[in-house]
Amino acid sequence: MLEFLITAAKGLDELLLEELSSICPDSQLKSKPGQVIMFAEIEDAYKVCLWSRLANRVLLKLSDGPVSDAEDLYKIADKVNWPTHFGTKNTFVVDFNGTNQQINNTQFGALKIKDAIVDQFTTFFDERPSISKIAPDIRVHARLWRDNLSIYLDMSGRSLHQRHYRSKTGLAPVKEHIACAMLIRSGWSKNQHLPLLDPMCGSGTIVIEGALMAANIAPGLKRDYWGFSQWQQHEESIWQALISHAKQQISKPQTKIYANDIDLGVLALAKENAHNADVFDFIQFSHQDVSHFKLEELEPGYIVCNPPYGERLSDSAQLFPLFQQWGAWIKQHFVDWHMSLLTSNRDLLRQMKLNAKKEYQLMNGKLECQLVNYVLDQQNCQAREVKLIQNDFVNRLTKNLVRSKKWLKSQNTNCYRIYDADLPEYNVAIDCYADWLVVQEYAAPKDVPEHVAKRRLHEIIAALPQVTKVNPDHIVLKVREQQKGKNQYQKVAQTRQMIEVFENGALFKVNLKDYLDTGLFLDHRITRQLVQQKSKGKDVLNLFAYTGSVSVHAALGGAKSVTTVDMSNTYIDWAKENFQLNKLQGAYHFEQADCLTWLGQHKQKYDLIFIDPPSFSNSKRMESTWDVQRDYLDLVKDAVACLNTNGSILFSNNLRQFKLDEAALGDLGLAVSDLTKQTIPEDFQRNPKIHHCWLLTKES
Structure with a gap:
């Protein structure tokens, strides 16, 4: 048996283990954070490349050993008989991950391994293969963990989440393997006879991955670039047999899949991506405001969505009321549905006033996110009064507004400051300009954790519309650090709105x-x-x-x-x-x-x-x-x-x-x-x- 390392995004290793057990039932599997070690045959590795909806890469282990100095990197790489894997006419690249006390530079580590490979070819053939960082024939992975180095051949070539149906993406796209994890964690993947809805579909990744699942389409069928294609030990006949079998497994879905977005531009993009993935006919697209979205569907199903995060804090003022309105609408029109929402801003979801059933930690790219599951039963959908949380900031701002009203009677202006970091823990300035508010967040002190500063800012944004009665669309948030010279005049947007x-x-x-x-x-x-x-x-x-x-x-x-x-x-x-x-x-x-x-x-x-x-x-x-x-x-x-x-x-x-x-x-x-x-x-x-x-x- 061969040893393979199957990698996945943080938080998906448990799901990946279950998936690999289904794809390769005869293999031996061992789970580690963010990866699964698989002992199996080459056919099993091909199956994972073709069928895994969750994996990032499939790596074939070639060599390993302890590292005490830089020369050990060279020796471990030189143990591999490289000419049995590729030739002098092929291109290759070395990716190096990890550091320790002896090897603290990944570029240096990659260089030592590259030297060992090139020297071996030069010795045997008096010529060497070339390096190519763009679409190399062979991709070598070196992984240093503490004092041990492992060297792998990348069977996948590029990350497996790249299904090759997305021509473009919208803002803050969810990656394909994360979309699949959302569908699995939501429960829909085991209940595919029930409807699936993404009311803020963006470029359509979630519904497209759902349609691929429902139609039993192997996610790797559209890919035209593989790390094993130029590998000299590649078994083309086995691979082609797997491709042929996968095509025979495709069937017409029996479920209803709905995709909606308010942006016609990204909706057109979602349709194009669905067409590229050969699932356009399986998805019903619509163009509606999510806060008033209607679905003529009698049978409750699953809402799975990647709504806007408000990752840029300046978006929070506009997103908080959106989630409040959407939450109220959901409670009225989607009773008995299940809902799973991906977010990196948990405070936004709290505006919906729904009780979560379960949360999962996921990484969408480099962004730490939570997938939050809801059961929209009768009890959860009861209308709840939105009460203003009384905290020190709310109390201080209320007092300031009372004081300002008295002072403004003697003034002739409609622009003034109502709060100026009065409380150190709520470190903002708030200015009123007619019926607008400008909130300037000063950089938090170094001893205040980022998540604490962000939570306090969200408390401010949530409280302002209720305390001041200003329309949330008229609240502008800016993050401000101490500036020098005319840096305070620098542009941060281009709305030209006066x-x-x-x-x-x-x-x-x-x-x-x-x-x-x-x-x-x-x-x-x-x-x-x-x-x-x-x-x-x-x-x-x-x-x-x-x-x-x-x-x-x-x-x-x-x-x-x-x-x-x-x-x-x-x-x-x-x-x-x-x-x-x-x-x-x-x-x-x-x-x-x-x-x-x-x-x-x-x-x-x-x-x-x-x-x-x-x-x-x-x-x-x-x-x-x-x-x-x-x-x-x-x-x-x-x-x-x-x-x-x-x-x-x-x-x-x-x-x-x-x-x-x-x-x-x-x-x-x-x-x-x-x-x-x-x-x-x-x-x-x-x-x-x-x-x-x-x-x-x-x-x-």
Whole structure:
């Protein structure tokens, strides 16, 4: 008998053992995590390649031995008589897995084994086979576990989950062998006379694998590339006999299989894949919203589905209500069905308010997932009141909203902060923009496990619609780390969706989704008012202007002229739109330029200059790097040269540790007034270091 190693995804080894017992009943099997060792004949290995719905690879063991140093790798590989497996005209590649104290680099390990193979051919034939990483004739696998190395010939060539019917995939596709595991774990594979439904089918993998099962189609029939095809010990007659027998086993399914998706594009892809797999006629496709999906099927069956995970946390705000609505619909229209859902976000499934019967751990690619089974009996489908979980965050947010309502009565704005990491364990900032919310998650401290931070964020997202009464579709989630320079302006999406907000008589366009910042710094609300009050009849310059909100307030304050300067064309255009929105016409100038270079060469004089530079910048458009603590004095010096007598500079920045040198500014003829405390709005009082602000007045 030969020794084979059959590999599978983590969590499938138990199912794989059962499957192999059925495919090769006369073989000897031993299960290990993620693999099964099989002692069998070559025909059995072919059967596994052809019929296994769960395996990844079928590996024939060629050699093994202990490893104490790098030369042992060479010796173990050299024990194999390689010319009996392939020739000099064949191509090959070596895959190496595992490390230990002696061998800590897989590329080095692969190289030593490759050298042993090549040297053997060179010695015997004075020529050597070539290496090919793309579709090699022979694939050699080396696996190092602790101090033992095993070398295998890959019979499968590529992972067996590649059935060769998928031309493309949708977002977050489930792999074919995982789809089969879902169908087995759900119970449907043993009850194939009952209907199968995937209401969010995506590219159709689950229903296609179900149809292949129901039609008894061997999953390997469509594959045209095998690791044994160029193997010199390959038994072609045995293989062809197995192929012929497999084709004879195909039958028309007696079950009903349904596939649905709301996206017409991926639904077309699912149909194409089903056609490629020769099972299109066995599946009924439909295009409906899953929250209102109807099925004219009297007999309960099995729902098996890979719904959206919300793996990107920014999706959670939209997915939570979807699962709530879907759960309510399921309880009304799918009583007595069984349901199995794959997810990497268990909190999403909890929104359905259903009691799970069983959970299984699975790996879908590199993603840790759970397959959750439900029995949708009468008791489980009873309507449950969705109660808001009272926790510290909910209580604090509720208090903040009550306080904000009182404070807002004296304000003239519909954009403000309602929560700013008030509780360290709920480390987010929440801003209101009209009827939208922007949630910015700060990077969790290193001592907080990722799963804990994620769970807390889900609690926040689940609570916000109920506490604030904001539509879940109007909640935007962003993950934010401490940024340097203008990194805070970097794009994170491309929706180009703008909404209008108002503040103290001014209107602004904000973009809540495409950038980490929205186009309006809320902590500068009072600062902008101050500029407006000081601008009447004056020539005003706004440097590092961003989207021009300060310039708008200066113009509304009756400025004689306003010059707006920023390095970004995008923000200069945005500033112009803000001026148009406020119907402002006059001596208003917009300059796209590096503010530092532009100011150093500028000769015009101003009465009021507003400067809010980044903390750090190394933009390619700048002639050098910028560090606000290092370089601000040179910037102020250039600004003073452009300042009229008795003119003033409003200087601000958000570097927490920034230190202002008042003596040095005095030498420049400037009187200094610290306005930091009076320019921080009440909704930012929790974070008094959100910015610094000084009024620098040129003395006569």
